[in-house]
Amino acid sequence: xxxxxxxxxxxxxxxxxxxxxxxxxxxxxxxxxxxxxxxxxxxxxxxxxxxxxxxxxxxxxxxxxxxxxxxxxxxxxxxxxxxxxxxxxxxxxxxxxxxxxxxxxxxxxxxxxxxxxxxxxxxxxxxxxxxxxxxxxxxxxxxxxxxxxxxxxxxxxxxxxxxxxxxxxxxxxxxxxxxxxxxxxxxxxxxxxxxxxxxxxxxxxxxxxxxxxxxxxxxxxxxxxxxxxxxxxxxxxxxxxxxxxxxxxxxxxxxxxxxxxxxxxxxxxxxxxxxxxxxxxxxxxxxxxxxxxxxxxxxxxxxxxxxxxxxxxxxxxxxxxxxxxxxxxxxxxxxxxxxxxxxxxxxxxxxxxxxxxxxxxxxxxxxxxxxxxxxxxxxxxxxxxxxxxxxxxxxxxxxxx
Amino acid sequence: xxxxxxxxxxxxxxxxxxxxxxxxxxxxxxxxxxxxxxxxxxxxxxxxxxxxxxxxxxxxxxxxxxxxxxxxxxxxxxxxxxxxxxxxxxxxxxxxxxxxxxxxxxxxxxxxxxxxxxxxxxxxxxxxxxxxxxxxxxxxxxxxxxxxxxxxxxxxxxxxxxxxxxxxxxxxxxxxxxxxxxxxxxxxxxxxxxxxxxxxxxxxxxxxxxxxxxxxxxxxxxxxxxxxxxxxxxxxxxxxxxxxxxxxxxxxxxxxxxxxxxxxxxxxxxxxxxxxxxxxxxxxxxxxxxxxxxxxxxxxxxxxxxxxxxxxxxxxxxxxxxxxxxxxxxxxxxxxxxxxxxxxxxxxxxxxxxxxxxxxxxxxxxxxxxxxxxxxxxxxxxxxxxxxxxxxxxxxxxxxxxxxxxxxxxxxxxxxxxxxxxxxxxxxxxxxxxxxxxxxxxxxxxxxxxxx
Ligand SMILES: Cc1cc2nc3c(=O)[nH]c(=O)nc-3n(C[C@H](O)[C@H](O)[C@H](O)COP(=O)(O)O)c2cc1C
Ligand code: SF4
Ligand code: SF4
Ligand code: FES
Numbered sequence: 001x002x003x004x005x006x007x008x009x010x011x012x013x014x015x016x017x018x019x020x021x022x023x024x025x026x027x028x029x030x031x032x033x034x035x036x037x038x039x040x041x042x043x044x045x046x047x048x049x050x051x052x053x054x055x056x057x058x059x060x061x062x063x064x065x066x067x068x069x070x071x072x073x074x075x076x077x078x079x080x081x082x083x084x085x086x087x088x089x090x091x092x093x094x095x096x097x098x099x100x101x102x103x104x105x106x107x108x109x110x111x112x113x114x115x116x117x118x119x120x121x122x123x124x125x126x127x128x129x130x131x132x133x134x135x136x137x138x139x140x141x142x143x144x145x146x147x148x149x150x151x152x153x154x155x156x157x158x159x160x161x162x163x164x165x166x167x168x169x170x171x172x173x174x175x176x177x178x179x180x181x182x183x184x185x186x187x188x189x190x191x192x193x194x195x196x197x198x199x200x201x202x203x204x205x206x207x208x209x210x211x212x213x214x215x216x217x218x219x220x221x222x223x224x225x226x227x228x229x230x231x232x233x234x235x236x237x238x239x240x241x242x243x244x245x246x247x248x249x250x251x252x253x254x255x256x257x258x259x260x261x262x263x264x265x266x267x268x269x270x271x272x273x274x275x276x277x278x279x280x281x282x283x284x285x286x287x288x289x290x291x292x293x294x295x296x297x298x299x300x301x302x303x304x305x306x307x308x309x310x311x312x313x314x315x316x317x318x319x320x321x322x323x324x325x326x327x328x329x330x331x332x333x334x335x336x337x338x339x340x341x342x343x344x345x346x347x348x349x350x351x352x353x354x355x356x357x358x359x360x361x362x363x364x365x366x367x368x369x370x371x372x373x374x375x376x377x378x379x380x381x382x383x384x385x386x387x388x389x390x391x392x393x394x395x396x397x398x399x400x401x
Numbered sequence: 402x403x404x405x406x407x408x409x410x411x412x413x414x415x416x417x418x419x420x421x422x423x424x425x426x427x428x429x430x431x432x433x434x435x436x437x438x439x440x441x442x443x444x445x446x447x448x449x450x451x452x453x454x455x456x457x458x459x460x461x462x463x464x465x466x467x468x469x470x471x472x473x474x475x476x477x478x479x480x481x482x483x484x485x486x487x488x489x490x491x492x493x494x495x496x497x498x499x500x501x502x503x504x505x506x507x508x509x510x511x512x513x514x515x516x517x518x519x520x521x522x523x524x525x526x527x528x529x530x531x532x533x534x535x536x537x538x539x540x541x542x543x544x545x546x547x548x549x550x551x552x553x554x555x556x557x558x559x560x561x562x563x564x565x566x567x568x569x570x571x572x573x574x575x576x577x578x579x580x581x582x583x584x585x586x587x588x589x590x591x592x593x594x595x596x597x598x599x600x601x602x603x604x605x606x607x608x609x610x611x612x613x614x615x616x617x618x619x620x621x622x623x624x625x626x627x628x629x630x631x632x633x634x635x636x637x638x639x640x641x642x643x644x645x646x647x648x649x650x651x652x653x654x655x656x657x658x659x660x661x662x663x664x665x666x667x668x669x670x671x672x673x674x675x676x677x678x679x680x681x682x683x684x685x686x687x688x689x690x691x692x693x694x695x696x697x698x699x700x701x702x703x704x705x706x707x708x709x710x711x712x713x714x715x716x717x718x719x720x721x722x723x724x725x726x727x728x729x730x731x732x733x734x735x736x737x738x739x740x741x742x743x744x745x746x747x748x749x750x751x752x753x754x755x756x757x758x759x760x761x762x763x764x765x766x767x768x769x770x771x772x773x774x775x776x777x778x779x780x781x782x783x784x785x786x787x788x789x790x791x792x793x794x795x796x797x798x799x800x801x802x803x804x805x806x807x808x809x810x811x812x813x814x815x816x817x818x819x820x821x822x823x824x825x826x827x828x829x830x831x832x833x834x835x836x837x838x839x840x841x842x843x844x845x846x847x848x849x850x851x852x853x
Pocket of ligand 4 (some may be wrong): 068072080081082083085105107
């Protein structure tokens with residue numbers, strides 16, 4: 001036996017040595033990278049120098065993470081615009097403990113060693129943020145009942161969590177003329193919050209951006225200037241980054257409410273992109289294909305560590321279940337309504353009848369319908385005109401006639 | 402007569418041409434600086450002079466210059482901000498139009514001090530005719546060896562390029578200006594990084610106002626210390642004020658910052674008093690972005706002291722009872738002017754000029770404009786006034802660039818000092834459509850508590 005075991009022991013020893021070495025290298029790397037201590041809402045963590053306040057707060061998670069409507073970690077240069085992520089820096093750093101005079105955009109402000117940040121513990125932040133929500137909703141059409149984004153809209157979540165119940169705006173809202181972007185992407189400029197994410201996406205994923213922000217101020221709009229189709233293999237990703245219903249998928253338009261569809265992870269062999277997607281299904285029908293999202297609503301990395309942007313073919317053309325290899329239900333981490341359709345880890349209650357009956361069939365003691373005045377089976381509810389009332393049951397003979 | 406350093410020669414016949422300008426002593430500072438001074442020495446002189454930025458913020462110019470990063474092998478740039486679009490401000494236009502070589506001279510010295518081989522003048526698009534004047538001056542300077550390669554045999558190369566804006570106030574904000582200069586949409590950048598570290602094409606850049614850079618000429622000629630003797634306290638040197646509104650002599654004046662506001666308005670050397678024998682009601686002393694003051698707080702501070710035309714005195718009392726020097730756009734309102742209408746006009750301007758990047762400024766400015774129009778038209782409610790206050794409060798300090806603040810401050814100041822005039826527009830809505838509120842008590846002396 002020994003002659004077999006020796007090489008195994010040798011191998012495992014080598015293994016241990018190897019993993020020790022990598023561990024040591026890892027430790028060295030981390031210690032080489034300077035760590036900064038930052039306290040956010042009284043919770044202290046250590047993050048590498050260069051981390052933004054927002055990303056540090058996201059590591060803590062929960063309510064400590066400020067809402068972000070324009071920042072998108074996968075898009076370079078994004079952030080700083082919407083101002084929903086404003087936080088108070090009550091202590092600048094160990095070296096310079098002075099507080100910062102203004103609230104700062106946490107998505108674009110890097111932490112300093114010994115910095116103290118107040119997010120939900122700052123009344124100033126809560127007040128300013130409620131103001132920002134009011135500003136963002138000022139000209140927003142609030143057409144959620146007919147908007148495809150409803151249910152996964154970041155503006156809806158933001159308003160519920162940080163807004164006030166009413167508006168003080170008493171003027172006509174701004175509307176924009178419809179602008180056609182081609183067969184795949186629907187633009188509803190009136191819903192846009194000008195986060196610029198779609199502009200960065202087009203800049204960074206396609207070779208020539210064809211749309212952008214025209215004009216300025218409250219009259220600025222997303223458009224292609226001269227009406228033009230957006231067609232580039234990766235342009236469909238603008239739909240995924242849009243936090244509101246300004247850019248939606250024409251192939252899914254009005255087909256279903258997102259909370260009625262079930263997200264499942266699936267993949268296919270795609271020559272253009274990773275092919276790792278999320279299918280939004282009802283039964284065997286594929287209603288919509290999107291990239292996979294993380295808990296911040298951003299595109300997840302694929303298995304090879306790159307952002308999982310998907311191509312237009314996967315997104316718009318592959319709507320048959322046979323196009324895909326289904327991996328299983330998606331984990332939905334966002335606290336949006338989609339998570340309400342949560343069905344992972346569903347535990348079916350145990351069938352106890354056969355157990356207690358020792359396999360015998362139950363015996364019918366009494367047919368409840370023949371005794372009860374309430375559940376009368378002779379009343380066909382689907383046939384009565386209008387909703388059932390007590391009358392329906394009191395005069396069952398008449399209504400049924 | 403106060404000291405004049407910038408406009409002293411502006412009316413010499415033919416001063417626009419190189420020959421006359423040179424004959425009058427022009428380009429001496431370039432000779433002195435390039436031949437006898439090190440770049441550090443020039444920066445030191447500017448520091449000693451106490452020169453503060455004339456574009457609005459009043460940041461010490463020498464200090465700004467000393468912040469510029471000098472990484473090996475990376476070019477640096479000087480950019481002259483000639484976008485001058487603030488309502489009420491037209492001093493740079495005057496300087497560039499009448500004595501263009503002064504700016505070019507200042508630019509050469511400053512470019513040398515900062516090591517900028519390609520210097521840009523970003524000029525307001527509407528100043529189209531001035532572009533020609535400047536380009537002509539640049540060509541003359543080049544033909545006479547003040548620009549181009551190996552200037553005065555010192556080995557220093559410098560070119561000045563003039564770039565026209567396309568009609569956006571926001572492109573006067575230094576980072577928006579840089580974006581625009583790069584050929585992009587004029588959206589202000591987030592700071593940090595500051596232009597001194599990463600500016601034009603990610604290179605270290607200094608952006609200064611026209612008047613700031615022109616002032617470098619007398620600083621080099623006189624020496625920083627001599628320059629600092631003119632003026633008072635931290636308001637050194639001379640300042641160009643563009644005066645407009647209901648005064649007898651609107652125009653551009655060079656003052657040495659020791660005169661009182663009262664003297665500036667009423668003396669014949671300057672504004673020559675209120676037009677048509679009317680009485681002074683209010684004034685915006687530093688361009689449309691700074692707080693408006695009623696007559697009583699304009700001429701005297703809350704402590705009852707005389708208010709002077711300089712940085713410190715104009716801001717005495719903070720925003721509660723003071724204002725700012727700003728860009729020197731001095732707008733005078735007489736008793737026939739309506740503060741509500743005036744505030745509405747400003748709000749409309751800011752709504753139109755917001756770049757629209759950040760939500761508070763994009764949405765808030767439009768909302769304020771609509772509320773002010775409603776009040777002005779006699780359809781407002783008392784609660785609108787409080788609402789306006791709340792909106793401006795939520796814009797201020799929460800935006801990317803100071804345009805948000807600039808839109809909030811005029812509204813805040815108008816409500817702070819003229820609240821009864823706003824209320825009158827609601828309580829006497831019909832009357833307010835027929836006549837103005839008038840002077841009311843805005844010129845009456847303010848009771849100053851006696852401190853023992
Ligand atoms: C909205 C906005 C508009 C501005 N417009 C001008 C301008 O037209 N001219 C100018 O010199 N500075 C303008 N500034 C100030 C510049 O950002 C910058 O502070 C100035 O050019 C610096 O020069 P200085 O230090 O010489 O004053 C503006 C600032 C803001 C926020
Ligand atoms: S269309 Fe959507 S992604 Fe693009 S700027 Fe508007 S809200 Fe942002
Ligand atoms: S404050 Fe106004 S002008 Fe400045 S960046 Fe924001 S939206 Fe643009
Ligand atoms: S997420 Fe930070 S400003 Fe928009």
